[in-house]
Every structure is written in C-alpha cells, then in structure tokens.
Amino acid sequence: MDTKKNIKTLDKRELSAYFKQLNEPAYRAEQVWDWLWNKQAESFDEMTNLPKSLREKLEEHFDIPKARLHLTRQSSDGTIKNAVELPDNLIVESVIIPEKKRATACISSQVGCSLNCLFCATGRLKRMRNLTASEIVDQVVQAREQSLTYYGYPLTNIVFMGMGEPLLNYENVKEAIEIITSEKGLGMSPKRITLSTAGIPERIKQLALDLPKINLAVSLHSAIDEVRTRIMPSNKAYGGLDALLESLQFWYKKTKSKITFEYLVFKDINDDDRSIRALVKFASKIPSKVNLIQYNPTDSFDRFAQADDEVLEAYRQALKEKGIIATVRRSRGQDIEAACGQLAAKYEDVKIKIEHKPISLSQIKNRQ
Ligand code: SAH
Numbered sequence: 533m534d535t536k537k538n539i540k541t542l543d544k545r546e547l548s549a550y551f552k553q554l555n556e557p558a559y560r561a562e563q564v565w566d567w568l569w570n571k572q573a574e575s576f577d578e579m580t581n582l583p584k585s586l587r588e589k590l591e592e593h594f595d596i597p598k599a600r601l602h603l604t605r606q607s608s609d610g611t612i613k614n615a616v617e618l619p620d621n622l623i624v625e626s627v628i629i630p631e632k633k634r635a636t637a638c639i640s641s642q643v644g645c646s647l648n649c650l651f652c653a654t655g656r657l658k659r660m661r662n663l664t665a666s667e668i669v670d671q672v673v674q675a676r677e678q679s680l681t682y683y684g685y686p687l688t689n690i691v692f693m694g695m696g697e698p699l700l701n702y703e704n705v706k707e708a709i710e711i712i713t714s715e716k717g718l719g720m721s722p723k724r725i726t727l728s729t730a731g732i733p734e735r736i737k738q739l740a741l742d743l744p745k746i747n748l749a750v751s752l753h754s755a756i757d758e759v760r761t762r763i764m765p766s767n768k769a770y771g772g773l774d775a776l777l778e779s780l781q782f783w784y785k786k787t788k789s790k791i792t793f794e795y796l797v798f799k800d801i802n803d804d805d806r807s808i809r810a811l812v813k814f815a816s817k818i819p820s821k822v823n824l825i826q827y828n829p830t831d832s833f834d835r836f837a838q839a840d841d842e843v844l845e846a847y848r849q850a851l852k853e854k855g856i857i858a859t860v861r862r863s864r865g866q867d868i869e870a871a872c873g874q875l876a877a878k879y880e881d882v883k884i885k886i887e888h889k890p891i892s893l894s895q896i897k898n899r900q
Contacts, residue, residue, distance in 0.1 A: 538619075539594035540568060540666035543707065556586065562716075564590075569717045572673055574598060599670035604678070611865030612678060618643070618667055622660055624695050626671045628678055628687070629864050636689040637675035641668060641705050642696025647730050647766045649751070651796065653830040654695045662701035668708035672718060690720065693728045693749075699735035706742055713745075722746045728794065730766055733779035740786040748783060749792040749823075750776070754802045755814035763801065773814065780818050791820040796827050797847060803839035808850050815856050822851055822858040828866055 542550065547561040563581055567573040574596055576587045597619035605613050612628040624640040644657035672690060679687040690712065692698040698705045709725060711717040722745035729736065730751050739748070754760040760767040767773070780791055793815060797803055815822060824847055827838040844860055851858040 536593060536595040538597055538664070538666070539564075539590070540596065541664060554586075554589070560586070566716060568596065569669070569711055569714075597666075599667045599674075601674060606682070607865040607867050609864055609867075610683070612682060613865060613869070614671075614674065614678075616640075616667075616671055616674070618663070624663065624667075624671075626675060626694055627865060628675050628682075630679075630683045633685055634688045635675075635679040635683055635685065636691055637672060637679075637687055638691050638693045639668060639671040639675070640694035640696055641692055641698040641701045645696050646700060647697050647764070649730065649764045649766075651753075651763060651798070651827065651830065651836050656830075657695075659696070662704055663696070665704045665707035665711060668704065669711050669718070672708075672712055672720075676718070687720075689724045689726070691726045691728060691749075693726075697730055697732070698727050699729045699732040699739070702735055702738065706739075709743055709746060726792070730764060731776045731779075732766075732770055733775040736776075736779040737782045740783040744787040744789070747789065747792065748780075748787075749794055750780065752793040752811070752814075753796050754807060755810035756802075756807060759802060759807065763798075777814065777817060780820075784819055791818060793820055793822045794825055795822055795847075796825050797839040797843055798827060799837040799839050801836070803843040808847055811847065812850050812854050812856070815851065816854050820856065822847075822856060824848065824858055824860045826861065826863045828863050 544561060544565055547564055548558060551558070551560040551564075560582070564579065567579045571578075573579060576582075576590045576594075576596070579587055579590075582590075599616050599618050601614055602617040602623060603615040607613070610630045614626045614628075616624050616626055618624065622643045624643055626640060627638040629636045629638065640663065642662050643660040645652075645654045646659035647655055649655040671694075672687070675690075676687045679685065692705065705727070709722070709727075712720050712725065713722045722743065726747040726749050727739070727743075728749040728751060736748070739746075751764070752760070753763060755773060757767065757772045760773065767776075770776070783789075783791065793811075795811065811822070824844050827836060829836075848858045848860065
C-alpha cells in the first residue's frame with residue numbers, strides 16, 4: 533500500500549515546519565512551494581536547487597499526485613469539456629468557454645454533489661468526496677495550457693460553476709483560490725474569479741471575511757420560499773431566503789461588491805407575475821445584478837422546460853424599472869453536454885466510481 537503523503541496537501545506553514553524539523557534552512561519551504569505551484573513540477577528529481585539527499589528524503593515520504601486529462605471534447609462553438617481523472621480514478625469535469633479575447637474556465641469543487649437541485653444533472657450524483665486544493669488548482673493549470681493551445685490567448689477568468697457546491701468544500705476551495713491568486717502561485721487576479729453557490733449563509737459570511745476580493749454569484753431561481761424549496765431543497769435546510777438575504781447583506785457590507793443572481797425561468801414554476809414581483813423585491817434589497825440563464829435539458833426524465841422568451845423579457849423589464857441590470861445568458865457547449873447543469877461525468881469507458889442517487893420521477897412530477 534502506498535503510504536506516502538500528498539505533498540500538495542501541505543500549506544506553506546506546514547512545509548516550513550517540516551523543513552525545520554529536518555534542520556534545513558527556512559528558504560527550502562519557499563523553494564519547494566515554487567516548484568510545486570509555480571513550476572508545476574511532477575517529481576522531486578526536477579527540483580534541482582535542492583541537494584540530492586534532500587530530494588531523496590522527500591521522495592521517500594511524499595508523492596506529487598496530479599489530476600490528469602482523461603478526455604477532451606470540443607463543441608462546435610469552441611467550448612472545451614474535459615473529463616479530469618483524479619489520482620483515485622474518480623472523474624470530474626471542467627469546461628473552458630472562449631469569448632472574444634477572453635477565456636473562462638468553469639471548474640469543479642466536488643465529485644458529485646450533496647445538494648439535490650432538481651434541475652441539475654450533477655445534483656443527481658451522490659457526493660463522493662471533496663476535491664483537494666491541488667485537484668482544484670490542477671484544473672486551472674490544465675485550462676491555462678488549453679486556452680493557449682486551442683484559442684491562442686491566455687485564460688482570463690475562473691468560475692466555480694462546475695460540479696459540486698464550493699461552499700461545502702470551504703477550506704480546500706479557499707486554499708485553492710489563495711494558490712491561484714498568489715504571486716508565487718498562478719498569479720491570477722481575484723477579480724477574475726467568481727464563486728457560485730446555492731447559498732450556504734454561514735459560509736457566505738466567512739467568505740466575505742476570508743476572500744473579499746472575489747466575485748460572488750448566487751443560484752437563486754426563485755425569490756418565493758416555497759417555490760425555491762421545491763426545486764432546491766437546500767433552501768429550507770439552510771434557513772430559507774431570509775437567512776440568505778442576511779448573509780448577502782453582510783457580504784456587501786464587508787466587500788462593497790455587487791452580487792450576481794443566477795436565475796432560471798421554468799415553465800409553470802416561476803414564469804408568473806408573482807415570481808417576477810418577488811424577484812424584483814428581493815433583488816432590490818441588495819446591490820445586485822441578475823443573470824437570466826437559459827435552462828439546459830439534463831436527461832430524458834426531465835420535467836422542466838424553459839419559459840417563453842416573452843417571460844424572460846418581462847423579468848428583464850420589471851428589473852430594469854427598479855434599476856437592476858438583468859442579462860440573458862445563452863448557454864454554450866450544449867452539443868457536448870458542457871453547459872451549466874449538464875455535468876454528470878458519463879464515461880462508460882472508464883471505471884469511474886460515481887454512484888447515481890436514486891431519482892424518483894414522482895418526486896419531480898408531484899412537486900410541480
Ligand atoms: N453549486 C453551485 C455551483 C454549481 S451549479 C451553485 O449552485 O451555484 C452552476 C450554475 O448552473 C448554477 O447557477 C446552477 O443553478 C446552474 N444550473 C444547474 N442546472 C442547470 C441547468 N440544467 N440548466 C442551466 N443552468 C443550470
């Protein structure tokens with residue numbers, strides 16, 4: 533059995549403590565950090581500014597596991613979807629979306645998801661485990677290389693909108709963002725990072741204190757408690773819309789940065805006037821903008837349908853009258869199931885240990 537420890541799970545402080553205990557100079561921690569995160573070394577042999585004996589010692593105790601690309605597919609619109617294989621053979625997906633001189637990586641934070649949003653394909657997978665900070669960073673490193681190769685320009689933005697709920701893997705996501713934004717790490721600006729959450733109020737507050745410079749997006753989908761709970765059962769579990777709003781007001785107070793609400797409009801669920809009025813009222817209470825997202829069908833069991841364009845327009849107008857900007861976001865990469873909510877890691881050719889949650893059709897039907 534492999535008893536070596538993943539060296540990438542050590543933060544700088546732990547690395548320093550390790551070298552101190554070996555009576556090595558303090559700068560060793562800096563050197564190794566630089567190799568691991570800046571130079572993306574895959575073996576201790578590459579770390580040529582360390583004495584050979586130290587490299588051998590590190591080799592004995594640690595390994596440097598890496599997430600690998602298992603499969604890459606490209607959509608007719610240029611969007612790339614990766615199946616990323618983790619060291620224990622589980623698979624997560626990442627997506628890269630090119631726009632004019634801009635490329636956004638959409639990355640995963642968990643294998644599967646513990647929330648059960650009824651409209652989301654990932655929500656139907658069991659949550660298998662959290663990704664480590666290095667597995668999250670590996671997705672960004674891969675996306676950075678792919679952006680240059682496929683589009684000829686660098687990766688500019690990162691969104692945590694892939695598989696999983698980032699705020700339920702708080703510590704690792706936080707550490708990953710620190711590595712991605714640190715000068716010694718990937719050196720990307722926190723302003724280019726957006727974390728999307730189904731809304732975990734306590735963690736939103738913590739995030740405001742820990743990472744105030746990143747952007748926050750909240751998957752709202754309804755501003756009426758009973759409707760939101762019906763399609764996103766976690767709404768009730770986390771204290772409903774009041775608790776969410778309170779945490780967002782805290783976020784704004786600490787960060788002075790507007791919140792983006794992500795909002796799907798479904799036929800017969802939230803395409804009525806009452807829903808529109810509720811959203812306008814809710815969004816007016818906090819500096820925000822609204823992304824009306826196009827619904828992407830997830831599978832043949834699907835009981836959800838995208839509302840008509842006139843309804844989206846009615847939402848947009850009603851928000852505009854209150855001075856709230858709303859944009860309609862068309863989805864990308866649908867032909868390769870790379871669009872929001874379609875990430876479900878269907879790879880029959882690999883032995884992936886993803887278990888599906890039992891999905892009950894009546895659960896969806898009865899609730900509508
Ligand atoms: N758990 C996080 C991040 C993953 S979901 C969150 O809930 O925000 C990323 C975005 O995709 C969310 O806004 C989510 O509501 C949206 N989404 C989920 N299923 C979708 C679907 N079938 N079509 C379009 N968007 C979907």
